[in-house]
Structure formats: C-alpha cells, structure tokens
Amino acid sequence: MMNRNWNPVTHKYGKMRPFDRTIPPSIRNTFSELATRAIQEAQFLTKKKYRECNEKEVLPSMTPDICIVNFYTDNGKLGLHQDRDESKESLRKGLPVVSFSVGNSAYFLYGAERNAKKAKSVALDSGDVLIFGGKSRHVFHGVPAIFPNSAPKQLMKDSCLSPGRLNLTFRQF
Ligand SMILES: O=C(O)CCC(=O)C(=O)O
Numbered sequence: 001m002m003n004r005n006w007n008p009v010t011h012k013y014g015k016m017r018p019f020d021r022t023i024p025p026s027i028r029n030t031f032s033e034l035a036t037r038a039i040q041e042a043q044f045l046t047k048k049k050y051r052e053c054n055e056k057e058v059l060p061s062m063t064p065d066i067c068i069v070n071f072y073t074d075n076g077k078l079g080l081h082q083d084r085d086e087s088k089e090s091l092r093k094g095l096p097v098v099s100f101s102v103g104n105s106a107y108f109l110y111g112a113e114r115n116a117k118k119a120k121s122v123a124l125d126s127g128d129v130l131i132f133g134g135k136s137r138h139v140f141h142g143v144p145a146i147f148p149n150s151a152p153k154q155l156m157k158d159s160c161l162s163p164g165r166l167n168l169t170f171r172q173f
C-alpha cells in the first residue's frame with residue numbers, strides 16, 4: 001500500500017495530507033476489487049470486439065494503490081489535463097486510470113490535444129466507470145460541466161451524499 005497524498009497545487013505525491021498532517025488511509029479491499037474487476041471486464045469486452053488484439057496490451061492490468069477523490073459542486077469543473085504524476089514506470093506501461101462517477105452526471109471531454117473544441121465528449125452518469133490506459137493513458141481530459149439535480153433520487157435518499165458529483169479515480173503509483 002502506498003498511503004500517499006496527491007497535492008493538486010504542486011502536482012506531486014507526498015507522505016502527508018497538508019491540511020491535517022496525517023498519512024492517507026489505505027484503499028479498502030472492496031474498492032480496489034471494484035477497480036480490478038472493472039479492468040478485467042473491459043479487457044474481456046476489448047477481446048470480444050477485437051478478436052485479433054492482445055487485450056492486455058491494449059489495456060494493461062494494474063494493482064490500485066492510489067485513489068484520488070474529487071467532489072464537484074454544481075458549478076464545479078476541471079480543465080483539460082493529462083494525468084502524469086504517477087511513477088515513470090506506471091506511465092511507461094500505460095497502467096490505467098479507473099474512474100467511478102457517483103451522484104450528479106457530468107460532461108467529460110477527451111482528446112489528443114489540450115483543445116476543448118477538438119475534444120470528444122461523453123456524459124458520465126452515476127454508476128458509470130471510465131477507464132483510460134495503454135495508448136490512451138496520456139489522453140487530455142476534463143469535466144466542463146455538471147448537470148444539477150441529475151443524481152438518482154434513491155441514491156440521495158439512501159446516502160449522505162451532498163448534492164454534487166463524486167469522482168473516484170484508482171491508479172497504480
Ligand atoms: O471527475 C472526473 O471524471 C475526472 C477526474 C480527473 O480527471 C482526475 O482526477 O484527474
């Protein structure tokens with residue numbers, strides 16, 4: 001387990017969370033298993049669609065040891081960026097980022113350049129899993145908008161989630 005903190009200001013992984021000077025907790029097994037299963041499922045679907053491919057080259061497996069949690073209020077957004085603060089080896093191997101969306105839906109932009117006009121977009125709803133790895137590991141991506149009040153009503157009833165969008169990304173440092 002890494003127990004590292006990602007600092008969004010310095011873009012570096014460090015030992016402690018600056019706001020409370022504690023070491024981040026380990027990822028619970030139930031969560032890392034979800035991420036691992038999502039990759040297996042995606043590899044299976046890749047193989048089904050492209051019979052000739054090596055699905056583990058297209059989408060390598062990984063053991064998650066980092067989880068970055070983002071919470072977006074209804075006017076929250078995230079500009080186009082690449083995720084490249086993980087280890088050189090992880091990036092070189094294209095170990096995937098596995099992203100879970102919970103709560104309000106969002107627009108997700110992705111493309112080969114840092115250019116929102118050229119980017120493709122997809123809506124991410126509560127419960128969606130998005131994976132980028134292999135050749136797509138360095139894809140530019142961002143969240144230009146959240147759809148207010150779009151979370152499943154039952155989720156809001158059953159959980160203590162504040163109105164907004166929760167995103168969890170799992171990675172291997
Ligand atoms: O919220 C999302 O869907 C994307 C989050 C993201 O890109 C990140 O944490 O690096």
Ligand SMILES: [Fe+2]
Nearest residue numbers: 081082083141
């Ligand atoms: Fe990202």
